[in-house]
Amino acid sequence: MNGGHCAPGRAARLRLRRSLHVASHGADLLDRKLHLLHREHDALSRTQRDCAAGWRACVTDAETWLLRGVVIGGEHALIAAAAGAGGPAVVTVEWTTSLGVRRPASVAVQVPPRAPDTAAPGNTALVRAEAAYREVVRSAASYAAAQSAVRIVEAEMSRTQRRVRVLRRHWIPRLQRELDRVERVLEQAEHEDAVRLRRAHAWHGHVGGGPTGRG
Known part of the structure; x- marks a missing residue:
């Protein structure tokens, strides 16, 4: 859509009406979204x-x-238990797209088991x-x-709200x-055309109804 002044005329009016319809429809769709x-x-x-x-x-x-566990076994029991812990957890994120927004849908977490060659923690x-x-990790x-x-x-809501605001307010x-300006120009032009047409009809009527010359 072109926001500059369109040349007055029926084609300009048609383009502006179409642009206004598209903008209004777009704002309605964004409101719904x-x-x-x-x-x-x-x-x-x-x-x-x-x-x-x-x-x-x-x-x-x-x-x-x-x-x-620390109260029962002491700090040394905690250090020994930590020594046999597995490696870092692996997190897999499942993504989904809804309303044009791609976001996390769920996660799968794999926590490595305790190393098989290490002893279990010293107390229950x-x-x-x-x-x-x-x-806790999961x-x-x-x-x-x-x-x-x-x-x-939330970020998509903010973007959508800004787009609606630009359309509605600006x-x-x-x-x-x-469109109102073009409508006024067209109305004035049509009024002037009607005046000229009435004058032309009046002139032709006057000429056609005058006295004829003698033979």
């Missing part, structure tokens, strides 16, 4: 809160068992602590994915003003 994004954001936010609560519960459980509490911290990954999804949707009013 924004409404759906709000609904999706609400659902993702609930998931994020649930994941956050689950992660905090896992951390509390793990810290409780770790403290018990440390065994439970090790298992609990594996759950819940943290889920929480991070949920948080990322919320932030991505582009559509500008097109409407230009």
Whole structure:
């Protein structure tokens, strides 16, 4: 769409009407998208809160068992247990696209098992602590994915809102003003054409109805 002044005329009026229709329709579609994004954001936010609560519960459980294990076996038992821990966890993120937005949908976490050539933790509490911290890793990954999804949707909501604002507050009013200007010019031109046409009819009527010459 061209926002500059169009040359007055019926073709210009037609182009402006078409541009105004496209802009209005586009704004309506963006409003609809924004409404759906709000609904999706609400659902993702609930998931994020649930994941956050689950992660905090896992951390509390793990810290409780770790403290018990240290109290029972001492710091040396914790050092020995940590020596046999596996390597870093592997996190795989599954992505989805909704409303034109690509975001994390779920995660799969693989936590390496304890090395087979190492002894198990020295007491039951440390065994439970090790298992609990594996759950901390899984819940943290889920929480991070949920948080990322919320932030991505929030960014798209902000972009969509800006586009709607530009259309509603600037582009559509500008097109409407230009269309009104062209309409006024056309109306004036049509009025002047009608006046000239009436005068022409009156003149031809006067000439045709005058006295004829004598033979």
